[in-house]
Amino acid sequence: MKETIFSKIIRREIPADIVYEDEAVLGFRDISPQAPVHILFVPKTAYATLNDVPATEAELLGKLMLAAADYARREGFADSGYRVLMNVNRDGGQTVFHVHLHLLAGRALHADFG
Ligand code: DGP
Numbered sequence: 001m002k003e004t005i006f007s008k009i010i011r012r013e014i015p016a017d018i019v020y021e022d023e024a025v026l027g028f029r030d031i032s033p034q035a036p037v038h039i040l041f042v043p044k045t046a047y048a049t050l051n052d053v054p055a056t057e058a059e060l061l062g063k064l065m066l067a068a069a070d071y072a073r074r075e076g077f078a079d080s081g082y083r084v085l086m087n088v089n090r091d092g093g094q095t096v097f098h099v100h101l102h103l104l105a106g107r108a109l110h111a112d113f114g
Helices: 005-010 055-075
Strands: 018-021 025-029 037-043 083-085 101-105
Touching: 005 025, 005 037, 018 037, 018 055, 025 055, 037 055, 055 101
Parallel strands: none
Antiparallel strands: 018 025, 025 037, 037 101, 083 101
């Protein structure tokens, strides 16, 4: 896959506000937040889109979700709630082609997926 800005963030070549890290996942604040809390959880192994993740990497996708839940618990908004979502390709609104999970929180999010 083509190199993206997220690989550079993972390698600490460009700055980001990193809020989470484990052996497989890095979490950092979105540069253009859509909610008071907007974190991107990015696997350190790069795949361009969800379509490119092989079945052998099912655990990696689980780790992304669990990283978000862990962060929500740690920051104290797990019970009040949050949203996780992944954009895929053009119609999904994906702009950075390195798989990532968005975590949005800090305001009431309406069930509008437009
Ligand atoms: P998506 O549309 O799902 O591909 O989301 C990409 C997100 O990445 C978008 O919300 C803005 C964010 N983003 C793009 N470039 C940078 C960057 O250089 N730093 C950070 N922290 N976020 C970025």
